[in-house]
Amino acid sequence: MPIKFQNLTTDKKVYLASDFHLGVPDMETSLLRERKIIRWLDSIAENAGLIILVGDIFDFWFEYKHVVPKSHIRFLGKLAELRDRNVDIIFFAGNHDIWMFDYFTQELDIPIYRYAQEFEFFGKRYLVGHGDGLGPGDTKYKIIKRVFSNPIAQWFFGWIHPNFGFWAANKWSANSKKKSIDNENLFLGAKEILYQYSTAIESNKHHDYYVFGHRHLPLEMDINGTAKYINLGEWFSQCHYLEIDKNETTLLRFEG
Numbered sequence: 001m002p003i004k005f006q007n008l009t010t011d012k013k014v015y016l017a018s019d020f021h022l023g024v025p026d027m028e029t030s031l032l033r034e035r036k037i038i039r040w041l042d043s044i045a046e047n048a049g050l051i052i053l054v055g056d057i058f059d060f061w062f063e064y065k066h067v068v069p070k071s072h073i074r075f076l077g078k079l080a081e082l083r084d085r086n087v088d089i090i091f092f093a094g095n096h097d098i099w100m101f102d103y104f105t106q107e108l109d110i111p112i113y114r115y116a117q118e119f120e121f122f123g124k125r126y127l128v129g130h131g132d133g134l135g136p137g138d139t140k141y142k143i144i145k146r147v148f149s150n151p152i153a154q155w156f157f158g159w160i161h162p163n164f165g166f167w168a169a170n171k172w173s174a175n176s177k178k179k180s181i182d183n184e185n186l187f188l189g190a191k192e193i194l195y196q197y198s199t200a201i202e203s204n205k206h207h208d209y210y211v212f213g214h215r216h217l218p219l220e221m222d223i224n225g226t227a228k229y230i231n232l233g234e235w236f237s238q239c240h241y242l243e244i245d246k247n248e249t250t251l252l253r254f255e256g
Contacts, residue, residue, distance in 0.1 A: 002118035002125055005050055005088060012049025014121050014244040018130065018213025019234040021096065022072050023059040030071070033235060038078050039256045040241065048087050050121075054213040054232055055094025055130030063101045079108055094214065095132040116212075122246045124208040127201065131212030131231075135197035184216045184234075195221050198229040209249055211242060220251055 008014070020037055023030050044051070058072065079089060089110045093100045104110040116129025190196075198210035202223050210229045218233030218240040230251055233240040239254045 002120040004120045007088070008049045008121065010122065010246045013044070013047045014050045014052065015044050015048055015241055016052040016054055016128065016211060016232060016244075017235070017241040018054035018092075018094070018232040019056045019216060021056055021059040021234070021236065022075065027071065034072060034075050036239065036254070036256065037235065038074055040239070040254045041078050041082065043254070043256060044243075045082060045085065045087065048082070050088045050090070051082065052090045052128060053092065054128060054211070055092040055132070056096040056213060057091070057094070058097045061097040061100055063099065063103050068103055076108075079110065083109055092128070092130045092213075094130040118207070121244050124244075124249070125206070126209045126211055126244075127198075127207045128211045131194050131214035134212075135193035135200075187217065187219075192219065192221070192229075194231065195219075195223075195229050198227070199223050202227050218251060218253075 017040075020033065022034055022037075041051075061068075083089060089108070090113065091100070091104055091110050092113045098114075100112050104112055113129075116127055116134070119126045119128060192215070194210075194212045194215060198212075201207070201210070207227055209227065210223070211232065212230075213232045213234075215231045216234040216236075217231060218238060219229065219231040221229045223229055228249075230242060230249075232242060232251075241252055241254060243250050243252055
């Protein structure tokens, strides 16, 4: 059954965004992006009934028992402010912030989802998730994800000193970006992996919309005339987000 929000009244809207990758390529550039994200959150706060952050919000996040990343305090403070205003927020863990545990849940009352979830907004059905590891192919990453999701691997990493742990993770992230950057803006048409995944799901169970991040390319693609696949893109340069109200589902760009 899809998740419904009883307090989501028709005068409110649902907003979705993903792939902020706070922390890269350096703290100065990340801070500029963080401030822009906060301006976006301020711009939607009055109308927001629900905000869904669809993964890779941080370029790296690991919660040690008594340590969390010291950066991004403006962003975290804004989330706390929105929750104090009774705006519901949901967080999907992406492949870059896969190691989120209970900090957001305990400190900010923001639930964490690790797999795609079904939602119902204003009578429409949505399947929402970050998107990593879904669809055909990418076997190497799927194996790596299983290792990273293993509690034993997480326990061992937790014993690494944070200074080294964050340095190693950021180094790996930078290398991964160098390998993938040439393909980020290359539209693959019907071969888009998340489009193929959405089409396969739609053939067995209907959803009005399939909404994912991870791809870094904003996309809107019809599925057999019955549904639509939407990718939220990224916030390095394009800054797209999805706005859902009682009448429409619209992919927009924040210029603020």
